[in-house]
Amino acid sequence: MSFQNTIKAFKPVYTVLYSAFHSKPLCEDERMGHQFSGTMRSFLLILTLSTCCLMAAPPDLQARIEQLEKNYVEIKEHLQAKIIDLEMKVGRLEAKIEIQDSLLAVLEKGHDPLKENVEIRRQIATHRTCHEIVAANPSSPSGMYWIDPDGHGIGDPPIHVHCDIKAAEANGGNWKFDPVKGTTSILHDSQSKMGIGNCTEPGCYSRLINYYASDRQIDALRQLSENCAQIIVLHCRNLPFNYNGTAYSWYYYKNGKRETFHRNNCHELVDKNHSEKFSIHGRGLQPVMRLHYSNPLNGSFQYQVTPFRCHGKAKTEAKTEAKTEAETEAMPRSCEDLRRMGHTLNGIYSVRGDKQIETVFCQFDKLPNEPGFQKKIGYQDIKTRPIYFYVQKDKHFSQSDVPLPFERSLVNIGGAMDLPSGVFTAPVNGTYFFSFTGLAQFPMVPVPVLRELGANLYKNGERIAISQVNKGQLYPDNLNPITVQSIVRLQAGDKVWIQISIGINGGFLYDDRHAEVNPGAHTNFNGWLLEEEI
Structure with a gap:
């Protein structure tokens, strides 16, 4: 095929390609689009003429043809990357235009x-x-x-x-x-x-x-x-x-x-x-x-x-546990809760911990996920109500396996101790301390036998502490002290009492406030709330 014939044969192809790229720019920006279209037209013209010449060339130029095809692919990929880059720039400009429109709206109201x-x-x-x-x-x-x-x-x-x-x-x-x-x-x-x-x-x-x-x-x-x-x-x-x-x-x-x-x-x-x-x-x-x-x-x-x-x-952590509307904002549990509520000044605050009121240092110029935002300092001994009692007996008692009743109340703040039944009912969750003291008296027996009397502390029917006096003498012994003490963790509604146990030929709790010798106040029971769990 002659060179002239090759040109004539390829002319329709060039005409189609030229029209495709000349008819419409590839970008919204007209100037940029014309530049891009001109580049593509020049490239296609060179590629067409080169191809025509090579088609008429001897077969030994096949390697050069393959190189031109490789160059074409590289140029195409380069141009596609340019198109993507231009689209990204257009997106940024559109976003900036939205901000400028909002600023113009403010300017129209007289602000700058x-x-x-x-x-x-x-x-x-x-x-x-x-x-x-x-x-x-x-x-x-x-x-x-x-x-x-x-x-x-x-x-x-x-x-x-x-x-x-x-x-x-x-x-x-x-x-x-x-x-x-x-x-x-x-x-x-x-x-x-x-x-x-x-x-x-x-x-x-x-x-x-x-x-x-x-x-x-x-x-x-x-x-x-x-x-x-x-x-x-x-x-x-x-x-x-x-x-x-x-x-x-x-x-x-x-x-x-x-x-x-x-x-x-x-x-x-x-x-x-x-x-x-x-x-x-x-x-x-x-x-x-x-x-x-x-x-x-x-x-x-x-x-x-x-x-x-x-x-x-x-929502604060306190809100998720609140039972009433009044509690929703009343008890923050952390510096993060305080921050959500609007606190911004660095300082020492009281927050609700797992069991008690804690003292924390909040550094609000940091975010909750940054080190040093909250530092625990200690805790506060907060009690929602005072709870303590001190009761006594004024007469002997020898009945076993029943709660020990009392006749005299010296202190019963909070009203948790019921004297006739001898049962203390915990008003709030917390840790309590209980102490009992008494005098055990044993009668005379004809032969030496083991005599015993125990004082036990019970919680909801379960024995949790015990103290016991044992005697084997023939003669009576009127002064046998017996004590029991314990620290107990209670939930609201738990019940605690003292209960005595008497063995064979056992004795009894001595107490008689009308006696001429050793009058009353020998049997005492007291307790109080050490630490409330909130």
Whole structure:
């Protein structure tokens, strides 16, 4: 074939390629699109002429033809990478335009936020979340606000967020898709619709999401909020996330945790465009930080990532255990609870521990997950009510295996000791101390035998402490002291009493306040609350 004939044969192909790239720029920016189109036209012209010449050339130039084909592939991949880069820049510009629009709205009201420095913003950003803005002023309009989640005047500078002040409870309260009143939205640079090009290796397209807030402020907002959510919106056709057992697309949270897309209908719709939403939400949710996609079947694919949204007020640990509405905010259990309630000044605080009131030092210029945020100092001996008693007998007692009753009450603060039955009923959970003393007297017997008398401390029918006197003499012995003491942990409603046990030819508890010799006050029982468990 002659060179002229080769040119004539290839001219229709060149005409089609030229028309395809000349008819419409490949970018929204007209200037950039013309530059790109001109580059492609020049490249195709050179490639066409080179191919024509080589087709007419001798066979020994086959190696040069293969080299040209390799160069073509490299140039194509380079141009595709440029297209992806331009799409990413367009996305960033669109996000910046959204912020500029919000600033213009503020300027139209007579304010000039562009002249405000950080210190002025610190003074303005007294609220930590949009939820607090709504609570302080329900009539505030929705829009951009400065807030300071990690605390006013401490930590990182305030952040500029969008607050949905008057948003309705859409979709039956399904706020994950439609923000509700008081929702805080942290914006980022990947909110506009973006494409991924035609890369085919698993996760070959990667996109880092840059939020307009520091990591510290994002963490503080998560900890203050009841719930957080984010949505990944997909516009796709013939694009699987998992293909032949291989994951082609996934994303990472800010803490580095990787997550795959568990469902996807895009690969089932070869000839139809499809939109799908992946909602991720939960208490303490981490924001999405990096996306990885692939296009193994050369389908069409674009994605969007919504702002990181948080709403409501996080419940304190005290709230989760509260039985009445009055208890919900009354008993913080940690410095983190105090921070949720609005405390910001470093200092010593009292919080509810596992069993007693604890004294802690809270350093609120740190976040709860940072070292030194809370330091335990000790605990306080707090009792909700005084509980102690001191009772006596005034007559002899010899009946065994029944609670020992008492006749005289010297002290019975809290009313927990019932004299006629001799039973103490614990009013509150805690640790109690009990002490009993008495005199055992044994009668004379004709022959030496073992005589004994025991005093036992019982809890709910179970013996927990015992003291015993043993005698083997023939003659009576009127002064045989017997004592029992114990520290007992009780739950509210537990019952404690003293019960005597008498052996064969045993004795009795001596006490007679009317006697001329050794009158009363020999049998004593007392107890008190050492430490209350709250």
